[in-house]
Amino acid sequence: MIDVLIVDDDFRVARIHRGFVERLEDFRVVATASTGEEAIAAVEQLRPDLVLLDLYLPDMFGLDVVARLHTAGHDCDVLVISAARESDNVRRAVRYGAVNYLLKPFSFEELRGRLEQYAARRSTLSKSMVCDQGDIDRALTSSSPITGSSALPRGLSPETAGLVEEILRKQAGTLSAAECAHQIGISRVSARRYLEHFAAVGRAAVTLRYGNTGRPERRYRWTVRSGS
Incomplete structure (x- = not known):
């Protein structure tokens, strides 16, 4: 308990x-x-x-x-x-x-998902000794809202990924990497790495917004139902 x-x-x-x-x-x-x-x-x-x-x-x-x-x-x-x-x-x-x-x-x-993740992390760390690196990785990432197939690739932080996810979940429409970066306080390049990761694992959808010149802007929308 x-x-x-x-x-x-x-x-x-x-x-x-x-x-x-x-x-x-x-x-x-x-x-x-x-x-x-x-x-x-x-x-x-x-x-x-x-x-x-x-x-x-x-x-x-x-x-x-x-x-x-x-x-x-x-x-x-x-x-x-x-x-x-x-x-x-x-x-x-x-x-x-x-x-x-x-x-x-x-x-x-939304709260249940985070509490269940916390309980899973706590259970992993309650052992007197971890079995392998996988146990450590699961413990370090389970405090983030990210679960299941969205395990983070090397170089991405669970804490920052959690912030990006929160912003995407709360967004009424779509979000660009620049807009995401501004809200969190990270670089646009970093924000795009997290957004592209979510898109790659099926948690975010990508649409293109075409302007008058230059490349189309990639915009992202969270696609997983609340609590997932």
Whole structure:
């Protein structure tokens, strides 16, 4: 059983998220907190395995909560659930070791997919010794929304791939590599590598937009249903 602490300053949102988590048999909610100080105290007392952490808290920024937990020696995992779309916040969350970053609002299926990936990663790392390099690769990539046939080729980061996927999933229409790069804060060439990977494994569709001159622009659209 994986113990979960939910941190959100809106009690109605926290109640919804608690209901989502409690629908999963391998997870249980041990407490909710509405401020950063409450969250830190709850981690100290209850030692949860996973914290679902909002970033906009009334007394401190959510990632400052993570920093304080690290300083205090707590090793609980953190899954950020927030409306914060700033690329600086996403990069900082990755640097702080967040297992995932889920944008609000989200569906039960979207949260379930990420929690199941987390549980799989946790199960792999619970062994006293990994069997082979494949175990390590699966553990390092399962915190990303990418699953199954979309295992990443060499040189692509699971964290960045997760950010590209999030942007594609939320996009109402199509997205170019330049637009994706601008939203995340990476180069256009890098963004195109991730987008082309998703297209190659069947998770994104590519269309061409023709202008008056030059090569047609490649545009991408996520094709996998939510939660997949």
